[in-house]
Amino acid sequence: MTSKNPEYDFKWCPGCGDFGVRRALEAAIQRRVIETETPMENNVVVAGIGCSGNMVHMLESDEQPYGFHGIHGRSLPIAMGVKMANPDLNVVVVSGDGDFLSIGFEHIGPQAARNLNVTAVVMDNGVYGLTKGQSSPTTDLGMVTSSTPFGKIEDKMNPFQTYLTMGVSYIASAISSQVRPMTQMMADAMDHPGFSIVHVQSPCTEYNNTYDVLKGNPRKGIPGLAFDIPDDYDETDAESAFDMASGSGVPLGVIYKDTSRPTFDQRIEEISQKAPARSVSALLDGFSI
Amino acid sequence: MKKTDFVVRFAGEGGQGVVTSAEGFAQANAQVGYHVQTFSTFPSQIRGGPTWTQTRISNQPVLSSGDELDVLVAFNEYAYQAHRDEVSDTGVIVYNSEAFDLDPDGKSFGMRFDELARSTGNARAANMIVMGALAYLVNIDQKILEDFVTKRFTRGRPNDQQIIESNHVALGLGRAEAEKSGFSLGELADPIPPGIDQSLINGNQAIGLGALAAGLDVYVGYPISPATSLLVWLENNLTGPGKFVYQATSEIESITSIVGAGFAGKKAMTGTAGPGFSLMGEGLGLAWMAEIPLVVADIQRGGPSTGLPTKTEQSDLLTAMYPGHGDISLPIIAPGTVEECFYAAIHAFNWAERYQGPVVILSEHMLSERNQNIPKPDLGKLSVEERKTYKGTNGYHRYESWEVSPMPIPGSPGAYVANGSEHDGMGDTTHRPERHIQMTTRRFSKLDLLKDGSYESENTDAAVAVMPWGGSKGPTLGAWRQLAANGADIGWYYTMFLNPLPDGLVEELRDKDLVLVPELNFMGQFASHLRSLGVNAQAITQITGLPFKESFLLEAISQKLQEAGISQRETATA
Structure with a gap:
C-alpha cells in the first residue's frame, strides 16, 4: 500500500530480508487466487508487531487481501478466530522471531495440536529490529546486543526442532534472497491441510546482518550455513525430519509434512454432528417450572 | 397471621446434598406458584469444605436471599456452630444427630438423616427426609413435594417407580420426625401464582x-x-x-x-x-x-x-x-x-x-x-440488531468518517486493515496528529449511540436518592421500600446500563443533594464514577464476600442521612 498511501510512513531498511519475503508472499497469494479461482478478498493476512508485522501494509498489488495488524505475539489466536469463523478463508500469519517465538511462543503448541489450517510465515532475523537491536530467542549464544551488552546468556533456539516437537504438520525453511523457492513453499503451505509454517531466514542489515554467514562469502572465506535439502529426502518421515532439523547448517526446503491429521475445522465439524441442535425456544422451555 | 415468607439455609460439607436439597425445595415450591430464590456459597475446592445454600420462598417476588433464617438445616457440627447465630428468635434448627448431638436448647431438634434414608431402601434420600421435615414446619402440603418427586424421577428408567416410592416414604419419615419434635413455625400463606409463565x-x-x-x-x-x-x-x-x-x-x-x-x-x-x-x-x-x-x-x-x-x-x-x-x-x-x-x-x-x-x-x-x-x-x-456491513466494491476506507460506518467482512469486497496501531481511513498505520484526533473522537463519539438504556426512578422529587447497581439492587430495593413505608422522603434510581448512562439520568442525579450508592467494594467505585460526572454521590460499602442484607442497608442509609444532616420528614430507623 505504500505506493498509494503517503500517510503510511513506515519503511524497511535498504537490504532488509523482508522485501524478498513480501515478493514471495504477493506471488503466492496471487497464484492461489488464480489457481483456486477465488477472489482476493478471500485472503486474510494477520500480523503481529515488529518489522515483520508491517508486511500487512506493504503488500502492493491492484487488489488487496484483508489485513489484521493486531498486538504483539497474538497473531495465531487472532488467525484462529478468523479461520474458525469462516473456514473458507485463506488465512496467513506474518510474524517475526520475537513476535512468534518469544512473546507468542505459547500459541504455537496449541495450534499444532488442533492442526489449525492456517499458514504462518516467520521472518527470522535473530534480533528485535523495530526496538533497535535487542536479543531474541534465535540470537546466537554470547552475541552482544543492546540488551545483552556482555553477551547473550540463553542458548539459541532451534525453531525446527521446536516445531517438530510440538507437532506442526508442515514445516518449511527458506531464505529471503531466494524468492522463487520461497514462493513455492508458501503456495504449498497454503494448500497444506493443517498448520503450516514457512520459517524464513530474513536478515536484518542494521542489527544482525547474517547474509554472509548464511549464504557464504568466498572472498571473505566464509563457507555459508545454508544448504538445499537433497531431492531424495523424505519429508513425510518424522525421524529424518528430526535429523535434518538437528544437524549443522540451515537446511532449505520442506523439512516435514504430515497430511494424515484432520484440520481443526474438520474436527469441529465432526464434533458438531454429535451435538444435537436445539432451538433457543426449546432451550428456554427446558427451564419452565 | 400466616407467614408470607420462609428462609431456610442448608449448611454442611460439599457433597452432602446441601445444594440439591436447597434447589429441590425451591423447585418444588416454584412449581405451585411460590416465588423462590436460592443463594449458594462454597469454598474453592472439588469436594468437601464448608458449603451452604439458602432458599427463600415467598408469595411475593423475592428481592434478596433473606436476612434471618427461619430454619437452619445443619448437616454437621461445624455448620451448626457457624450459622446458628443467624437463626431468628422464632426460628428452628434441624440437625443431623448422626453427625453430632446437642443438649436440648428449646430451638433445635435432631434427626438421623442417613439412617432414616437407609430405612427407605434408598440411601440417597436424606435430602427428602430433610424436605419432609421442612414441609411440616411451615405446613406445606405434603402433596406439593410428592408431586415434585414424581415429576423429577419420572425419567423413563426401569427403577423410576422404586425411586419415587422410596422418596415419598422419606418425605413422610421426615415429616413425622418434625411432628414428633413439637416445633412449628406457623403456616406459610398460599402462593399467589404469577399470571404469566415462569422459568x-x-x-x-x-x-x-x-x-x-x-x-x-x-x-x-x-x-x-x-x-x-x-x-x-x-x-x-x-x-x-x-x-x-x-x-x-x-x-x-x-x-x-x-x-x-x-x-x-x-x-x-x-x-x-x-x-x-x-x-x-x-x-x-x-x-x-x-x-x-x-x-x-x-x-x-x-x-x-x-x-x-x-x-x-x-x-x-x-x-x-x-x-x-x-x-x-x-x-x-x-x-x-x-x-x-x-x-x-x-x-x-x-x-x-x-x-x-x-x-x-x-x-x-x-x-x-x-x-x-x-x-x-x-x-x-425481542429486538435483535444486526451489523451494518459494507456492500460496495473494493477501495473502501472503513475508518474514513468521524462516525460509525459499514463494516466490510472478509470474503466480500472492501478489504481493509483492522489495526491496533493508530491508523488512517484504510487502516494503515499513521502518526499524524490530525488522524489521532479524528480517530479518538470517532471512537468516543460512537458511545453516544448507546445512551438508549432505560432506568427506574421513584419519588424523583426527593432531594436524596439511593442508587445501587448490579446484584445490590434487590436488597437495596427491599430496604428502600421499608424506608419509604416508614415515611422517609428518599428517591429510588436504578439502571443496568452503567456506561454510558441512559440519556437524562445523570442530569436528574446532579439535581440531588445526595445520592447514596450501596455497592460491594471498598473503594466505592460507582459512587466515584458518579462524582466524576458531577453527581454528589456517596458509597455504602461492604466487603464480606457476601451480598448485602436489607437490615444492614436500612441502618446504613438512615445513618448516612443523619450524618449528612439532611432533614427527613421522619427518618426511619431499623
Missing part, C-alpha cells in the same frame, strides 16, 4: 440463553470461577451449522480469537472473571481500537489477584470501564437480577453491533449461582 434459571444460564437469543455464533472461554458454568452451558448448547464454541488455552487466547471472529463477521463472545479479565485488557484495547464488535461477560468475584474465587463482590467496575491503557471507555451493562441477566446479554450484543466495539456484561457470583423464578422471556418480542 427457573440461574444468572449464568440466563446470560447464555440471552446470548443465543441475540444470535451468538462464536464463544471461546477458559475455565474460571464463577464463569465456568457459562462456558460449560454453551459447550452443550451453542450448536448448529457455522457455530463455534471452544475452551481456549488462556484468557489471552479467548479474547484475541473472538477479536478475529468478530472481524470475520460473527457475533462473538467470551466469559471470564477478574483475573481472566485482567489478562484480556490488551485484547479489549485492540477491539476498541480496530472497532471490532464482541461481548465479554465478567462474572465478578472477590479481588484483587486470585482474591475470593467463590465469593461475591462488585469490585471490577472500574477495570471493566478502563481495562486497557490509553484513552478507552468500554460500554458496560450490569444486570441486577437473574431476569436482567437474560436481557443484558441481548442488549450487549445489540450495543456491540451498533457501535462496532467491545461491550462488557458485568455480572456477579451471587447472580451466577442464584436460581430464581423469572417471567418466561417472550422470544417473539
Whole structure:
C-alpha cells in the first residue's frame, strides 16, 4: 500500500530480508487466487508487531487481501478466530522471531495440536529490529546486543526442532534472497491441510546482518550455513525430519509434512454432528417450572 | 397471621446434598406458584469444605436471599456452630444427630438423616427426609413435594417407580420426625401464582440463553470461577451449522480469537472473571481500537489477584470501564437480577453491533449461582440488531468518517486493515496528529449511540436518592421500600446500563443533594464514577464476600442521612 498511501510512513531498511519475503508472499497469494479461482478478498493476512508485522501494509498489488495488524505475539489466536469463523478463508500469519517465538511462543503448541489450517510465515532475523537491536530467542549464544551488552546468556533456539516437537504438520525453511523457492513453499503451505509454517531466514542489515554467514562469502572465506535439502529426502518421515532439523547448517526446503491429521475445522465439524441442535425456544422451555 | 415468607439455609460439607436439597425445595415450591430464590456459597475446592445454600420462598417476588433464617438445616457440627447465630428468635434448627448431638436448647431438634434414608431402601434420600421435615414446619402440603418427586424421577428408567416410592416414604419419615419434635413455625400463606409463565434459571444460564437469543455464533472461554458454568452451558448448547464454541488455552487466547471472529463477521463472545479479565485488557484495547464488535461477560468475584474465587463482590467496575491503557471507555451493562441477566446479554450484543466495539456484561457470583423464578422471556418480542456491513466494491476506507460506518467482512469486497496501531481511513498505520484526533473522537463519539438504556426512578422529587447497581439492587430495593413505608422522603434510581448512562439520568442525579450508592467494594467505585460526572454521590460499602442484607442497608442509609444532616420528614430507623 505504500505506493498509494503517503500517510503510511513506515519503511524497511535498504537490504532488509523482508522485501524478498513480501515478493514471495504477493506471488503466492496471487497464484492461489488464480489457481483456486477465488477472489482476493478471500485472503486474510494477520500480523503481529515488529518489522515483520508491517508486511500487512506493504503488500502492493491492484487488489488487496484483508489485513489484521493486531498486538504483539497474538497473531495465531487472532488467525484462529478468523479461520474458525469462516473456514473458507485463506488465512496467513506474518510474524517475526520475537513476535512468534518469544512473546507468542505459547500459541504455537496449541495450534499444532488442533492442526489449525492456517499458514504462518516467520521472518527470522535473530534480533528485535523495530526496538533497535535487542536479543531474541534465535540470537546466537554470547552475541552482544543492546540488551545483552556482555553477551547473550540463553542458548539459541532451534525453531525446527521446536516445531517438530510440538507437532506442526508442515514445516518449511527458506531464505529471503531466494524468492522463487520461497514462493513455492508458501503456495504449498497454503494448500497444506493443517498448520503450516514457512520459517524464513530474513536478515536484518542494521542489527544482525547474517547474509554472509548464511549464504557464504568466498572472498571473505566464509563457507555459508545454508544448504538445499537433497531431492531424495523424505519429508513425510518424522525421524529424518528430526535429523535434518538437528544437524549443522540451515537446511532449505520442506523439512516435514504430515497430511494424515484432520484440520481443526474438520474436527469441529465432526464434533458438531454429535451435538444435537436445539432451538433457543426449546432451550428456554427446558427451564419452565 | 400466616407467614408470607420462609428462609431456610442448608449448611454442611460439599457433597452432602446441601445444594440439591436447597434447589429441590425451591423447585418444588416454584412449581405451585411460590416465588423462590436460592443463594449458594462454597469454598474453592472439588469436594468437601464448608458449603451452604439458602432458599427463600415467598408469595411475593423475592428481592434478596433473606436476612434471618427461619430454619437452619445443619448437616454437621461445624455448620451448626457457624450459622446458628443467624437463626431468628422464632426460628428452628434441624440437625443431623448422626453427625453430632446437642443438649436440648428449646430451638433445635435432631434427626438421623442417613439412617432414616437407609430405612427407605434408598440411601440417597436424606435430602427428602430433610424436605419432609421442612414441609411440616411451615405446613406445606405434603402433596406439593410428592408431586415434585414424581415429576423429577419420572425419567423413563426401569427403577423410576422404586425411586419415587422410596422418596415419598422419606418425605413422610421426615415429616413425622418434625411432628414428633413439637416445633412449628406457623403456616406459610398460599402462593399467589404469577399470571404469566415462569422459568427457573440461574444468572449464568440466563446470560447464555440471552446470548443465543441475540444470535451468538462464536464463544471461546477458559475455565474460571464463577464463569465456568457459562462456558460449560454453551459447550452443550451453542450448536448448529457455522457455530463455534471452544475452551481456549488462556484468557489471552479467548479474547484475541473472538477479536478475529468478530472481524470475520460473527457475533462473538467470551466469559471470564477478574483475573481472566485482567489478562484480556490488551485484547479489549485492540477491539476498541480496530472497532471490532464482541461481548465479554465478567462474572465478578472477590479481588484483587486470585482474591475470593467463590465469593461475591462488585469490585471490577472500574477495570471493566478502563481495562486497557490509553484513552478507552468500554460500554458496560450490569444486570441486577437473574431476569436482567437474560436481557443484558441481548442488549450487549445489540450495543456491540451498533457501535462496532467491545461491550462488557458485568455480572456477579451471587447472580451466577442464584436460581430464581423469572417471567418466561417472550422470544417473539425481542429486538435483535444486526451489523451494518459494507456492500460496495473494493477501495473502501472503513475508518474514513468521524462516525460509525459499514463494516466490510472478509470474503466480500472492501478489504481493509483492522489495526491496533493508530491508523488512517484504510487502516494503515499513521502518526499524524490530525488522524489521532479524528480517530479518538470517532471512537468516543460512537458511545453516544448507546445512551438508549432505560432506568427506574421513584419519588424523583426527593432531594436524596439511593442508587445501587448490579446484584445490590434487590436488597437495596427491599430496604428502600421499608424506608419509604416508614415515611422517609428518599428517591429510588436504578439502571443496568452503567456506561454510558441512559440519556437524562445523570442530569436528574446532579439535581440531588445526595445520592447514596450501596455497592460491594471498598473503594466505592460507582459512587466515584458518579462524582466524576458531577453527581454528589456517596458509597455504602461492604466487603464480606457476601451480598448485602436489607437490615444492614436500612441502618446504613438512615445513618448516612443523619450524618449528612439532611432533614427527613421522619427518618426511619431499623
